[in-house]
Amino acid sequence: xxxxxxxxxxxxxxxxxxxxxxxxxxxxxxxxxxxxxxxxxxxxxxxxxxxxxxxxxxxx
Amino acid sequence: xxxxxxxxxxxxxxxxxxxxxxxxxxxxxxxxxxxxxxxxxxxxxxxxxxxxxxxxxxxxxxxxxxxxxxxxxxxxxxxxxxxxxxxxxxxxxxxxxxxxxxxxxxxxxxxxxxxxxxxxxxxxxxxxxxxxxxx
Numbered sequence: 187x188x189x190x191x192x193x194x195x196x197x198x199x200x201x202x203x204x205x206x207x208x209x210x211x212x213x214x215x216x217x218x219x220x221x222x223x224x225x226x227x228x229x230x231x232x233x234x235x236x237x238x239x240x241x242x243x244x245x246x
Numbered sequence: 247x248x249x250x251x252x253x254x255x256x257x258x259x260x261x262x263x264x265x266x267x268x269x270x271x272x273x274x275x276x277x278x279x280x281x282x283x284x285x286x287x288x289x290x291x292x293x294x295x296x297x298x299x300x301x302x303x304x305x306x307x308x309x310x311x312x313x314x315x316x317x318x319x320x321x322x323x324x325x326x327x328x329x330x331x332x333x334x335x336x337x338x339x340x341x342x343x344x345x346x347x348x349x350x351x352x353x354x355x356x357x358x359x360x361x362x363x364x365x366x367x368x369x370x371x372x373x374x375x376x377x378x379x380x381x
Contacts, residue, residue, distance in 0.1 A: 211265075
């Protein structure tokens, strides 16, 4: 399954596809959640929410 | 699942656009969260200092800021008046009636891009006028 199909399925409410995309972008989120050399869990959660929002809002 | 995205083919192009979108959104959210934390930290510091004094000051501040708010509302209304009828309509339906750009575009016979451009341009115009009158 290519990325576009996965994104379309995630937008259609497929939880597994959503999880897969979230997994693909996890390194980015972790990298951005490190503040002053410490992993910030609150920030990570915020960014995960942002990510899910992005998946739903993105216009293909 | 390791592969190189060369940007060729529709799926890869979509993924690249999506990644750019996500990176920007994540960075914006991050700076918003950090800014919010900073504001809270500043507020906490001032409360520690001297409770009553700060409370009195904040009372005075609210009177003053209420007055400033009224001025701002008047300026905002004037700025709205100066927009064209179409711009104002898009702004109001988007902000107050919470309609999506797609719906507005269909109703006015414009493209999605056209409506968003008009919308953001109108906001920019209002900002410029409000700032211009302040300073």
